[in-house]
Amino acid sequence: MADILVYALHYEGAINKNSLGAVSEGAALASELGGECHVIVVGGDDLTDGLCASVGNWGATKVYRVNAPEGLAQPVVDAMAKVIGDDGHGYALFGGGLLGFEVGAGLAARLGAGVAMEVTAVRAQDGKLVAERPILGDSAISEIAFRSPVGIIIGRLNAFEAKETGGGPAAVQDVEVELSPHAQQATMIQRGEQRGADVDIEGADVLVAGGRGLGKPEGFELVEELAKAFGGNSAVAATRAVVDAGWYPYAAQIGQTGKTVAPKLYLAAGISGAIQHKVGMQSSENIVAINKDANAPIFEFSDLGVVGDLNKIVPKLTEAIKAKKGS
């Protein structure tokens, strides 16, 4: 079947941006396959008709609304397995994020379906979908096609761009799902944003960005101290490598699949300068890089490059700025 089912996560009355990206991608791909993009949402009274139907604006034609706990993987697996079983979707698409990975993996196991994870692009070819997934530390791209009747595609967080189509409201269909016993064993106690979700890197004048060269999550204390020393409108940013590793929140990620910034000063500590990072910060007014590798690509587009160990340089720079400011 050419129809694509997208799982849309929602929180505090809004569909998650990453999910809307998956809906947009699903709608574009379904139209190339000659099918439709359908969305499944799971939750309680917060799932109003208006909220559900709104995904039509991102290209979905139908929304399945399931009354079950939101934010837990197993109820969503039960719901998606039923909908796919009843209506025969050819693909399930997820925007990524931890819940997307968990639901997608569970659904693949349930349906005996092929799964592609950490996908960064999808295309239609000969009436089927082919997913692209970076491998070997993002140095090569593998292509994944599906032999199973259902293909499961889980994107990297924010890999798919949310594009409003101006389409009308999607049709909302309520679906009754009988949850399996194991899906009822977990209860959501509290939902919330991870640390730093309120970081506003887009509006900062000074950004101190940290990469894998910081060595460990605690390494971010060095760049936080430096940003604090700058004071004013300064903030800490990060590369994809470190947010994927859980060292810093996604909200701080700069680059192709993160945010685009243009501060007055962008200071990179332990960042190699991969093209996907560069596209998010190259418009910064002044770029300063600290890297122990004199051949690091970031030096090719820095205004000032310091070759050396950030563990020695960053604390000294912090002290120098504090001294200059007299604090």
Ligand SMILES: Cc1cc2nc3c(=O)[nH]c(=O)nc-3n(C[C@H](O)[C@H](O)[C@H](O)COP(=O)(O)OP(=O)(O)OC[C@H]3O[C@@H](n4cnc5c(N)ncnc54)[C@H](O)[C@@H]3O)c2cc1C
């Ligand atoms: C489709 C796609 C989308 C992507 N999107 C993004 C994105 O949005 N943003 C992004 O950032 N990346 C993105 N990436 C990943 C990107 O390709 C790189 O893997 C990533 O940017 C590397 O992060 P990094 O510079 O922190 O780590 P690394 O590349 O590992 O670099 C670490 C650097 O630290 C230096 N270093 C190590 N120790 C020290 C020390 N003690 N002192 C000084 N320097 C030190 C090293 O010399 C090295 O240059 C994407 C990749 C793909 C395929």
